[in-house]
Amino acid sequence: MTLRIGFAYNERSAEEAEPPSSAEEAEPPSSRAAPDRYAEWDEPATIAAVEAALRRRGDVVRLEATADFPQKLRETRPDIVFNIAEGLHGPNREAHVPAICEFYDIPYTGSDPLTLALALDKRRAKEIFRARDVPTPDWLVATPETLPRGEIPLPAVVKPLHEGSSMGIPDRALCVSEAQVRRRVGEIRELYRQPALVEAFLPGREFTVAILGNDAAARVLPIVEIRFDALPPGAAPIYGYEAKWLWDRPDAPLEIFTCPARLEPRLARAVEAAARGAFHALGCRDWARVDVRLDAHGAPHVIEVNPLPGILPDPEQNSCFPKAARAAGIGYDELIGRVLDVALERYGLPR
Ligand SMILES: Nc1ncnc2c1ncn2[C@@H]1O[C@H](COP(=O)(O)OP(=O)(O)O)[C@@H](O)[C@H]1O
Ligand SMILES: [Mg+2]
Numbered sequence: 441m442t443l444r445i446g447f448a449y450n451e452r453s454a455e456e457a458e459p460p461s462s463a464e465e466a467e468p469p470s471s472r473a474a475p476d477r478y479a480e481w482d483e484p485a486t487i488a489a490v491e492a493a494l495r496r497r498g499d500v501v502r503l504e505a506t507a508d509f510p511q512k513l514r515e516t517r518p519d520i521v522f523n524i525a526e527g528l529h530g531p532n533r534e535a536h537v538p539a540i541c542e543f544y545d546i547p548y549t550g551s552d553p554l555t556l557a558l559a560l561d562k563r564r565a566k567e568i569f570r571a572r573d574v575p576t577p578d579w580l581v582a583t584p585e586t587l588p589r590g591e592i593p594l595p596a597v598v599k600p601l602h603e604g605s606s607m608g609i610p611d612r613a614l615c616v617s618e619a620q621v622r623r624r625v626g627e628i629r630e631l632y633r634q635p636a637l638v639e640a641f642l643p644g645r646e647f648t649v650a651i652l653g654n655d656a657a658a659r660v661l662p663i664v665e666i667r668f669d670a671l672p673p674g675a676a677p678i679y680g681y682e683a684k685w686l687w688d689r690p691d692a693p694l695e696i697f698t699c700p701a702r703l704e705p706r707l708a709r710a711v712e713a714a715a716r717g718a719f720h721a722l723g724c725r726d727w728a729r730v731d732v733r734l735d736a737h738g739a740p741h742v743i744e745v746n747p748l749p750g751i752l753p754d755p756e757q758n759s760c761f762p763k764a765a766r767a768a769g770i771g772y773d774e775l776i777g778r779v780l781d782v783a784l785e786r787y788g789l790p791r
Contacts (some may be wrong), residue, residue, distance in 0.1 A: 443498030443791075445780070446518030446546070447491055448525040448537045452481040480526040480605040481683060486542065489753035493776035494522055495637045505537050515546055520550035522780060524748060531602040531634075532557045534748055549783040551698035551747035555723045557744045561600055562637045564611065565722060574717040575741045577640040582612045589618070593640035598624040602631040603745065606684045608632050614676040616643060628706075642741055644734025646679065647701055650749065650764035652727050652775075660712045660718060661764035663700035670694050688758055697758055699767045699771050716740040722734050726782045729761050 444647070446568045446790055467473045494500045501516050503509060505525035513521070530631025535553035542553070556565050569576040578593050581601060595616045600608035600672035604729060608628055628636040638717050643683075646668070650661040668677035671694070679696070688694035703711065722745050729749040752759035753772050765775040786791050 444514075444516075444518045445494050445498045445500050445504045446516055446521040447487075447500050448492070448509070448513075448521050448541075448548075449487050449495060449527065450481045450505050450526050450528070451487055452483055452749055454678070467474070478609050480525060482526070483509060483752075485754070486685055489772060490522070490524060490751065494780070496773055497777055498778055508549060509537065510543075511545065516741060517544070517546065519547070520780070520783060520787070521546060522776075523548045523550050524751070526748060528658045531560060534560055536666045547783065547787045549779055550727055551723070551725045555725070558722055558746055559724075559747050560604060562599070562744060566637075570723050571744055572666065572717065572721040574721050574740065575714055576743070577642055577741050579637055579639040581637055582625055582714050583635050583636050584629060587622060587638075592618050592621050592638060593604055594618065594621075594713055595641040596621055596638045597641050598628065598697055599637050599639070600628050601635050603632065603634075603638050605750070606679070606681045607777075609678065609680040611676045611678070611680060611682050611770035613679055613680055623694060626692055629716070642733040642735050642743070643677075644736065644738060646731070647710065647711050647734040647740075648760045648764075649714060649730045649732060650761045651724070651730065652765075652778060654786055656781075658714075658716065660715065661761075661770075662700035662767035663703065663708065663711060664699040664760045664764055665703075666695050667698055670696040690754070690757055693758060697760065697763060699760075699763050707738070707740075708745050714740040714742050718745050721726070722747070725786065727761070727779050728741060 474491045481513060491500055501518055503512050523537050525537040527536045528748055530668040534556040538548055538556060541548040555624055563581050566576045566579055595614060598613050598621055613624060615624055627638040628634065638678055646666040648664045651658050652661060666679050669685055711732050714732050719731045724745065724747050727749065728747045730745050731743040733743055734740055749761040750759050751761055762772055780791055
């Protein structure tokens with residue numbers, strides 16, 4: 441019998457397709473108008489590539505995750521939903537599609553609503569890392585009113601509590617003084633209408649770790665290193681908004697990734713252990729990408745978990761999960777197929 445696959449996604453329309461020329465364009469202050477609010481939605485090319493990969497495995501029904509997603513899902517009742525939808529509204533937006541699938545008792549790929557909502561709340565995620573002994577840098581959460589004096593870890597990276605895709609993390613998110621932190625916390629409130637996470641800056645090497653599979657069978661793909669020496673001179677050593685969306689363009693790609701990362705076996709094992717620890721601590725399923733950075737002593741710490749990892753299909757475009765998969769000899773279509781397979785297996789469904 442042919443597998444019927446529902447494909448859930450959010451697509452960037454043409455007018456949203458171009459990233460703004462600066463991360464902090466003058467915009468009326470409201471989270472709806474934040475200059476980078478569509479950054480996390482997928483481009484038509486990505487959606488077409490995932491769809492093509494899924495077609496090799498069964499019949500595919502597109503279920504764009506817009507307001508009528510529940511009705512469309514209920515009418516189609518696919519055997520499984522392949523989910524890459526980033527969601528529409530609010531801090532729990534990534535959890536909505538999986539929650540609706542659960543409501544109709546329809547299997548879906550990837551993490552469940554709890555994990556997706558947790559991962560998008562960087563503070564809750566860090567609290568769980570701490571409780572589970574997954575190393576993560578010190579932090580505090582603050583609004584302009586509650587920012588304490590004299591207790592701020594410095595230097596610090598200041599970011600919105602509920603964003604991803606480097607939204608709200610421009611070059612000047614790296615703050616070296618309390619005054620800079622104070623200014624940035626105020627800006628985050630203005631633009632994103634949310635508290636800020638003020639996190640101790642990790643000055644060491646940065647890696648991102650793609651994980652595929654479940655439980656003890658979760659497999660770590662070759663580690664990707666992010667090389668800050670590829671950034672323009674004077675740029676802060678962070679993989680923030682400018683690096684991700686402005687300086688790295690299809691016509692002039694930034695040579696910022698090395699995969700597999702060149703790592704001593706002992707350090708590689710430590711980075712993998714931190715990434716695996718974070719994956720399991722948040723209860724990730726099927727796949728996720730974990731951002732890890734070394735502290736001043738060379739010890740790995742987890743920055744965040746991405747349970748809906750970016751998957752740009754074009755190898756020229758720098759997308760870490762497909763890059764790590766390629767380094768393991770897994771092509772794009774095979775990667776999508778494997779995510780589907782581990783999900784089917786998890787539900788006890790035939791492939
Ligand atoms: N505590 C930190 N120390 C050092 N660099 C950081 C820290 N937090 C974030 N960064 C830098 O900013 C980038 C984006 O931060 P991250 O928390 O991963 O946000 P996003 O969800 O937008 O990817 C990271 O890849 C890293 O380069
Ligand atoms: Mg990140």
